[in-house]
Amino acid sequence: GENVEQHPSTLSVQEGDSAVIKCTYSDSASNYFPWYKQELGKRPQLIIDIRSNVGEKKDQRIAVTLNKTAKHFSLHITETQPEDSAVYFCAALGESGSARQLTFGSGTQLTVLP
Amino acid sequence: DGGITQSPKYLFRKEGQNVTLSCEQNLNHDAMYWYRQDPGQGLRLIYYSQIVNDFQKGDIAEGYSVSREKKESFPLTVTSAQKNPTAFYLCASSTHPGLAGPYNEQFFGPGTRLTVL
DSSP states (O other), rough: OOEEEEOEEEEEEETTTTTEEEEEETTTOOOOEEEEEEOTSOEEEEEEEEEEEEEEETTTTEEEEETHHHHHHEEOOOOOOOOGOOEEEEEEEEETTTTTEEEEEEOEEEEEOO | TEEEEOOOOOEEEEOOEEEEEEEEHHHSOSEEEEEEEEEEEEEEEEEEEEEHHHHHHHHOTTTTTEEEEEEEEEOEEOOTOOOOOEEEEEEEEEETTTOOOOOGOOEOOOOEEHHHH
């Protein structure tokens, strides 16, 4: 089955700086890579995603890049703000048993320091 | 955030007891999922169901059971066989499992925090 590794586990940045979170995956057949944000005490919510036929996708201050050859993808947050502080999870849609399922990374706690 | 609910928000269980966590959705989604969240370990899949009356084991199914008698409901039972059940449990649903893109966006419930006394 799919295995997703996420780094770093914690990340602190100064307000206004950029933050980068990286994930690697094992299943070369995985074709969809979403990122979820979980604020303290709240449920995870999708913030951006990318399909395997695209190398980069942007949405205002956030962007995701995908390198299929190296099997890794990254989340980039520019001009970070205190409200960006949260746990971020990457995921990959790959084979899991008899079906294709999302496999999540272990999460990155991002802290934006004022 | 509306559309998928979980109850109770907090649950306390004595050792040796079975407990059932509720998950309901009114999004007309085919697929539903149960995850366990422990600090530093992300979201681990317990069980999932792609259609009514069918469900599959995830990565950590031992000590858990589920049913899917209705499209809207996917209850999770934590049995006494689960050795370390204290955790945060998240239920999710999606339109079409296995398809890349927006059809696979998972919508999460607010979670149930289970503590074994």
